[in-house]
Amino acid sequence: MSGEISMIGSVILALFLAGYLGQQYLPPPTPKVIGLDLGTTFCSVGVFHPGSGEVEVIEDEQGRKSIPSAVSFTATGVLAGHEAADLADRNPQNTIYDAKRFIGKIFELEVLEQESIRYPFKVINNNGSAEFLISTNRTFSVSPEFIGSRLLLKLRKMAERQLGVLIQKAVISVPAEFDERQRNYTVRAANLAGLEVLRVINEPTAAALAYGLHKVDVFNVLVVDLGGGTLDVSLLNKQGGMFLTRAMAGNNKLGGQDFSQRLLQYTIKRVQQEFGVPPTLKEDIYHLRQAVEAAKINLTLQPSVTLRVPLHLQTHSSSGTPEGAAPAPVLFQDVITRELFEELNEDLFQKILAPVKTVLAEGHLEKENVDEVVLVGGSTRIPRIRRLISEYFGKEPNTSVDPDLAVVTGVAIQAGIMGGSWPLQVSAIEIPNRHLRKTNFS
Numbered sequence: 001m002s003g004e005i006s007m008i009g010s011v012i013l014a015l016f017l018a019g020y021l022g023q024q025y026l027p028p029p030t031p032k033v034i035g036l037d038l039g040t041t042f043c044s045v046g047v048f049h050p051g052s053g054e055v056e057v058i059e060d061e062q063g064r065k066s067i068p069s070a071v072s073f074t075a076t077g078v079l080a081g082h083e084a085a086d087l088a089d090r091n092p093q094n095t096i097y098d099a100k101r102f103i104g105k106i107f108e109l110e111v112l113e114q115e116s117i118r119y120p121f122k123v124i125n126n127n128g129s130a131e132f133l134i135s136t137n138r139t140f141s142v143s144p145e146f147i148g149s150r151l152l153l154k155l156r157k158m159a160e161r162q163l164g165v166l167i168q169k170a171v172i173s174v175p176a177e178f179d180e181r182q183r184n185y186t187v188r189a190a191n192l193a194g195l196e197v198l199r200v201i202n203e204p205t206a207a208a209l210a211y212g213l214h215k216v217d218v219f220n221v222l223v224v225d226l227g228g229g230t231l232d233v234s235l236l237n238k239q240g241g242m243f244l245t246r247a248m249a250g251n252n253k254l255g256g257q258d259f260s261q262r263l264l265q266y267t268i269k270r271v272q273q274e275f276g277v278p279p280t281l282k283e284d285i286y287h288l289r290q291a292v293e294a295a296k297i298n299l300t301l302q303p304s305v306t307l308r309v310p311l312h313l314q315t316h317s318s319s320g321t322p323e324g325a326a327p328a329p330v331l332f333q334d335v336i337t338r339e340l341f342e343e344l345n346e347d348l349f350q351k352i353l354a355p356v357k358t359v360l361a362e363g364h365l366e367k368e369n370v371d372e373v374v375l376v377g378g379s380t381r382i383p384r385i386r387r388l389i390s391e392y393f394g395k396e397p398n399t400s401v402d403p404d405l406a407v408v409t410g411v412a413i414q415a416g417i418m419g420g421s422w423p424l425q426v427s428a429i430e431i432p433n434r435h436l437r438k439t440n441f442s
Helices: 002-025 109-116 144-163 180-192 203-210 256-275 282-298 338-350 353-362 383-393 406-418
Strands: 033-038 042-049 054-057 070-073 078-080 095-097 122-126 129-135 139-142 169-174 196-202 220-226 231-239 242-251 304-311 330-337 372-376 429-431 438-440
Touching (some): 033 144, 042 144, 054 406, 070 144, 078 144, 109 122, 129 144, 144 169, 169 203, 169 406, 180 196, 196 203, 196 406, 203 231, 203 242, 220 353, 231 353, 242 353, 256 282, 256 304, 256 338, 282 304, 330 338, 353 383, 372 383, 372 406
Parallel strands (some): 033 169, 169 196, 220 372, 242 429, 242 438
Antiparallel strands (some): 042 054, 070 078, 122 129, 129 139, 220 231, 231 242, 304 330
């Protein structure tokens, strides 16, 4: 009997040794479950690599780690990501963006009409659901989940190109305030892209995973997610590996696009002051918008930037231009300082604190009792915003993770867990709060 026990022990020891040696010397398996962040303005895909335990956010052919959440329809095909965004000014009626705002939602007719005013494409009502009217060589409508599926298909193809394997399974993130219908329609978008969704994870929980908060001793976590078009603030309680979303608030009409728009409006006034006329050509507005967006990004690192934009203005001196010919270009130059940018947007920046205060009040928590403040979304790179949050809480927010990639990093970690990758992480479990409602300051 003792000999049999000894033999079983030897077999178990050999198996452990074989597993250890396999992990040390055999190439790790290729990950086959991807993590997807389908954002309002940008989306990304990541994978958790077994063995190294590292997350890779997958790049496109030009080395970019995210793609615009835009889909453009032409007479010859459907484009997604950067290719679609490049057509936004030339094909505005058929280039759809912000589809995430509509996915799975039921609208009253008046509300949908009010929402659609801000877009150059046509939004129609189909029994309470939003659809987008497309007119190329024919006229047809597409659903928000179809738009999402084209973006997810693009991300899936990027992952397959990088990993060299067929990808059929994924974990996907959604805003914490998404109801069951919105979550189901997001899953439907993934299914249309040929993906089986193993789990849907809340974006604040994904961010907490990215920051490693599931493995450290913290209890109250505040997540400030400020992207291109929306602000979401979530208060999480963590016990062990479980997260409970305790309170939510936000502003679905506040983000980086609004800060850029303020700077664009200022720039248009400066053009008129210098040349006597405002820019009116679509190409001029497009080039100014691109220059302003680049300036906003550069001002996160530099105290000032110089705008240099060639414009084809319809000035008095161009009145003699032959009919049909474009006016001769003029060069608009201006120095934009960080102080000017902050002054133009100070009232918008102050709006960030309103949902922060609401979340703390609804969560019955004093700001001094927040253990960790984490920043998510590219707009949280803006120094004034970081300073504002730091001054309010009396401590520096956690910025150890790239805010643009925090959500996709966390989703990729969860995808690795679902795929059984080693070294295994502690899985974050979300406790559903059925009675939670989001306060919106739009």
